[in-house]
Amino acid sequence: MSNDFRQDAATPIVIVGHVDHGKSTLIGRLLHDTDNLPEGRVAQIIESSRKRGLKVEWSFLLDSLQIERDQGVTVDSTRIPFLLGNRQFVIVDAPGHRQFLRNMITGAADAEAAVLVIDAAEGAQEQTRRHAMLLRLIGIRHVIVLMNKVDLLEYDEQKIAASEQAVAALLKQLDIEPSLFIPASAREGDNIASRSPKMEWYKGPTLTEALALVPSPAGRADLPLRLPVQDVYRFDAKRVVAGRIERGRVNVGDTLVIGTHGTTARVASIEGWHAAPQISAVAGQSVAITLEPDVIPDRGDLLHRPEEAPIRTARIRSRLFWLRQEPLRVGESFRLRLATAEHQVTVASIDSVVRLDDLTEHASDHVPPEGFAEITLAASESILFDAFTPGTTDGRGVLVDRHQRIVGGAPLIGPADIASGTRAIHPTDSTVSLWDRAQARGHRGGVFWMTGLPGAGKSTIARAAESRLFGQKIDVSVLDGDTLRAGLCADLGFSEADRTENVRRAAAVARILAETGQVVLVALISPRAADRDLARQVVGEGFHEVFVDADQATCEARDPKGLYQAARAGRITGFTGIDAPYDVPATPDLHLPTGAGSVAEVAERLATYVADSVALAESTRRRS
Amino acid sequence: MDDLDQLEAQSIYILREAYRKLKPLAMLWSLGKDSNVMVWLARKAFLGRVPFPVMHVDTGKKFPEMYRFRDEYTRKWELELLLGDCPPVEEIDPTLPPAARSAARKTAGLAAMIEKYKLEGVIAGIRRDEQATRAKERVFSPRGSSHKWDVRNQPPEFWDQYATPHEEGVHIRVHPLLSWREIDIWRYIEREGIPLVDLYFSKNGKRYRSLGDQDITSPIESDAATVAEVIAELQTTRTSERAGRAMDHESEDAFERLRVAGYL
Numbered sequence: 047m048s049n050d051f052r053q054d055a056a057t058p059i060v061i062v063g064h065v066d067h068g069k070s071t072l073i074g075r076l077l078h079d080t081d082n083l084p085e086g087r088v089a090q091i092i093e094s095s096r097k098r099g100l101k102v103e104w105s106f107l108l109d110s111l112q113i114e115r116d117q118g119v120t121v122d123s124t125r126i127p128f129l130l131g132n133r134q135f136v137i138v139d140a141p142g143h144r145q146f147l148r149n150m151i152t153g154a155a156d157a158e159a160a161v162l163v164i165d166a167a168e169g170a171q172e173q174t175r176r177h178a179m180l181l182r183l184i185g186i187r188h189v190i191v192l193m194n195k196v197d198l199l200e201y202d203e204q205k206i207a208a209s210e211q212a213v214a215a216l217l218k219q220l221d222i223e224p225s226l227f228i229p230a231s232a233r234e235g236d237n238i239a240s241r242s243p244k245m246e247w248y249k250g251p252t253l254t255e256a257l258a259l260v261p262s263p264a265g266r267a268d269l270p271l272r273l274p275v276q277d278v279y280r281f282d283a284k285r286v287v288a289g290r291i292e293r294g295r296v297n298v299g300d301t302l303v304i305g306t307h308g309t310t311a312r313v314a315s316i317e318g319w320h321a322a323p324q325i326s327a328v329a330g331q332s333v334a335i336t337l338e339p340d341v342i343p344d345r346g347d348l349l350h351r352p353e354e355a356p357i358r359t360a361r362i363r364s365r366l367f368w369l370r371q372e373p374l375r376v377g378e379s380f381r382l383r384l385a386t387a388e389h390q391v392t393v394a395s396i397d398s399v400v401r402l403d404d405l406t407e408h409a410s411d412h413v414p415p416e417g418f419a420e421i422t423l424a425a426s427e428s429i430l431f432d433a434f435t436p437g438t439t440d441g442r443g444v445l446v447d448r449h450q451r452i453v454g455g456a457p458l459i460g461p462a463d464i465a466s467g468t469r470a471i472h473p474t475d476s477t478v479s480l481w482d483r484a485q486a487r488g489h490r491g492g493v494f495w496m497t498g499l500p501g502a503g504k505s506t507i508a509r510a511a512e513s514r515l516f517g518q519k520i521d522v523s524v525l526d527g528d529t530l531r532a533g534l535c536a537d538l539g540f541s542e543a544d545r546t547e548n549v550r551r552a553a554a555v556a557r558i559l560a561e562t563g564q565v566v567l568v569a570l571i572s573p574r575a576a577d578r579d580l581a582r583q584v585v586g587e588g589f590h591e592v593f594v595d596a597d598q599a600t601c602e603a604r605d606p607k608g609l610y611q612a613a614r615a616g617r618i619t620g621f622t623g624i625d626a627p628y629d630v631p632a633t634p635d636l637h638l639p640t641g642a643g644s645v646a647e648v649a650e651r652l653a654t655y656v657a658d659s660v661a662l663a664e665s666t667r668r669r670s
Numbered sequence: 671m672d673d674l675d676q677l678e679a680q681s682i683y684i685l686r687e688a689y690r691k692l693k694p695l696a697m698l699w700s701l702g703k704d705s706n707v708m709v710w711l712a713r714k715a716f717l718g719r720v721p722f723p724v725m726h727v728d729t730g731k732k733f734p735e736m737y738r739f740r741d742e743y744t745r746k747w748e749l750e751l752l753l754g755d756c757p758p759v760e761e762i763d764p765t766l767p768p769a770a771r772s773a774a775r776k777t778a779g780l781a782a783m784i785e786k787y788k789l790e791g792v793i794a795g796i797r798r799d800e801q802a803t804r805a806k807e808r809v810f811s812p813r814g815s816s817h818k819w820d821v822r823n824q825p826p827e828f829w830d831q832y833a834t835p836h837e838e839g840v841h842i843r844v845h846p847l848l849s850w851r852e853i854d855i856w857r858y859i860e861r862e863g864i865p866l867v868d869l870y871f872s873k874n875g876k877r878y879r880s881l882g883d884q885d886i887t888s889p890i891e892s893d894a895a896t897v898a899e900v901i902a903e904l905q906t907t908r909t910s911e912r913a914g915r916a917m918d919h920e921s922e923d924a925f926e927r928l929r930v931a932g933y934l
């Protein structure tokens with residue numbers, strides 16, 4: 047017998063639905079009725095069921111863990127190979143409990159089709175809605191609805207139809223067009239692998255017939271090329287770039303653009319070991335290529351053809367399924383993982399949150415655990431991506447916290463409209479333009495964001511520069527951290543989230559003032575680079591980062607407010623420079639060391655820099 | 671791409687992720703068919719070399735053929751081999767059934783090696799279709815300082831994004847073969863011409879389908895004497911692969927208890 051038959055890869059099918067609606071039972075039944083169980087398994091199941099005083103419990107096939115059997119609930123997803131005729135499937139059993147949503151997603155995310163199991167007697171429940179919502183967010187297009195337990199409705203056509211209609215209405219709200227509704231009883235085996243004699247009125251396919259109709263995953267070889275760099279190796283004096291082709295095709299001789307650098311290089315070779323020499327490779331393959339000239343890309347760089355560039359933006363609109371046990375709030379920062387790339391992002395706004403009871407969208411200031419939302423992410427650099435598209439790996443963003451834990455899935459929709467986030471503070475119908483204001487005042491507005499350790503001299507220098515600038519007829523004001531904390535930000539503490547919110551508010555106020563034409567000196571420790579990037583995003587044009595630089599020892603020696611002493615004594619915690627980090631600005635617009643010169647000298651340098659920055663150049667033209 | 675190409679590409683992707691993110695990293699080489707496939711896939715991923723050590727946790731009870739195989743291919747494949755041994759069975763939890771106790775020795779031996787080499791990543795060749803609790807594994811499975819598998823609290827894993835917590839004492843078990851079935855392993859062995867110990871092939875009407883320690887593994891009735899014949903046999907067989915492994919069958923939860931405690 048020859049074994050060199052070629053087979054298609056297995057099609058993953060996820061079984062989802064509310065807890066106890068019969069998912070595990072269905073799978074047990076399906077495997078049994080299609081002869082997919084190894085010898086002895088059925089005897090084991092009967093034995094395990096008997097031990098717990100149950101009739102044959104098919105769910106024990108997949109609920110293999112002791113706690114699952116003892117408590118009769120699926121905790122984690124199982125993937126189990128399944129053969130139907132010559133076609134390979136992988137059946138994924140997903141837990142229905144809300145508490146185990148992360149496990150449900152783990153099982154469901156790469157499925158080609160889903161079977162949504164609904165207890166026909168009970169109808170859609172909370173997790174039915176949550177799972178349906180997730181199917182949409184993770185991009186599963188083929189949904190088969192299995193109306194289960196129809197034995198409890200005496201196989202009655204009318205009763206089943208009524209239950210079906212309610213479910214259809216729910217799915218319609220989510221833009222899910224189920225390919226089928228199958229009335230079935232998993233426990234009794236009706237319409238699973240064989241047609242039920244008790245429902246002759248039903249003419250549609252059985253579950254196995256429906257599965258056979260699920261299309262195989264579509265090829266992605268003909269789409270524009272996306273090759274994210276996974277790693278770069280140097281073996282035997284040769285540098286190879288490794289990665290998986292997410293879509294499209296790579297040919298030796300192709301010219302490719304490398305990530306955001308925009309450098310181009312030619313594909314010199316496709317390397318391999320124990321494989322036929324290749325001059326071309328397609329989507330799905332893990333390749334290793336050499337480039338000419340021998341440029342060195344970084345992990346995360348996206349290789350693409352010059353004429354087929356992806357979206358490039360630093361503000362992204364994204365959907366979100368939130369998995370952390372605490373709610374998400376505006377201003378929080380994460381790493382956004384996108385294929386092999388990682389970017390620092392901040393949640394700039396929560397645009398709407400889904401209310402699960404009726405699947406409608408509402409404004410909210412937070413996303414609850416296991417919640418769904420639409421948010422805007424602000425990145426510290428431009429990001430290259432393609433909008434999320436079901437059936438491809440495009441736009442599959444994942445949010446990761448500081449401990450490298452995955453806290454949410456973020457299907458990226460597209461670039462965010464910057465104007466929409468700022469509408470409230472800059473009415474589009476204002477007849478007074480920035481230019482008008484600048485003409486009237488004799489200078490432009492601007493924000494000078496002074497960051498530095500406590501005691502570095504931010505407030506002192508800001509005040510000294512303020513009076514100098516005022517003397518030059520510049521309309522200037524100072525936003526001082528301590529002043530803000532006493533009033534506008536009195537409700538905030540020093541947790542990471544609160545610090546970020548503090549920065550966000552300061553930036554928002556500074557922006558309003560700058561838009562009226564004022565020069566604003568912000569004196570705020572703002573220790574995190576991500577927060578300062580957020581401030582830059584909020585303020586937009588006219589933002590200048592000023593690093594007020596004194597080393598920690600100097601600051602501690604000065605200790606004008608006695609805070610270092612208090613922190614050292616453990617009376618205050620989370621104090622920047624002692625037990626909370628300070629990210630030194632990598633490329634400040636102005637670097638002001640305060641250790642050497644006098645206050646007057648340093649303030650003079652700042653005032654000069656500010657005055658130059660806001661001056662109206664002769665050549666400035668009136669913008670319309 | 672056919673199914674084997676896809677499995678291969680996915681495994682290479684996983685191996686490259688592990689190599690990039692986990693240091694130091696080592697691969698468990700039990701000398702069985704799955705771990706030979708795994709070493710082979712590593713050579714595919716890294717263009718003919720294995721850029722990290724392979725580890726053999728030696729129970730001292732393997733078949734002599736396996737030790738010979740190990741020495742031959744360590745040389746031929748230019749592997750950096752780390753050897754570790756296991757504590758005597760008297761030191762193992764006496765409440766476990768006898769064969770499971772024998773398997774638990776290996777867990778202890780593995781734990782000692784992870785400690786010794788301060789490993790952050792350990793690549794292991796388990797598959798979902800082997801055993802029901804393995805079907806619930808993650809590709810990157812974090813293990814705390816006690817090496818326990820926290821089945822009730824596994825991290826989410828989707829869209830090829832894997833957990834890589836960098837905390838003191840945490841290591842990651844990496845499972846590049848999780849999606850492979852037994853028959854896929856054999857078809858790949860056939861396609862690539864991957865060498866195996868002879869014990870897998872029929873002699874006098876018997877062969878081993880799965881290779882563990884000598885004292886707790888038994889052969890099956892079979893006339894399959896070549897890779898092609900094994901594949902043909904698997905296409906019709908109804909018994910499970912680990913039927914010959916005593917420790918799986920001593921009690922309903924024996925295997926889960928082993929795994930929770932850090933067994934593969």
Ligand SMILES: Nc1nc2c(ncn2[C@@H]2O[C@H](COP(=O)(O)OP(=O)(O)O)[C@@H](O)[C@H]2O)c(=O)[nH]1
Pocket residue numbers: 063064065066067068069070071072105118119120142194195196197198230231232233234
């Ligand atoms: N009457 C009836 N009971 C069913 C049917 N399918 C499942 N059940 C029962 O519903 C309960 C929950 O089933 P299970 O498969 O564990 O649900 P899961 O939480 O969705 O996986 C078990 O007691 C099953 O025996 C069915 O078609 N008819």
Ligand SMILES: [Mg+2]
Pocket residue numbers: 069070071105119120140141142
């Ligand atoms: Mg279940």
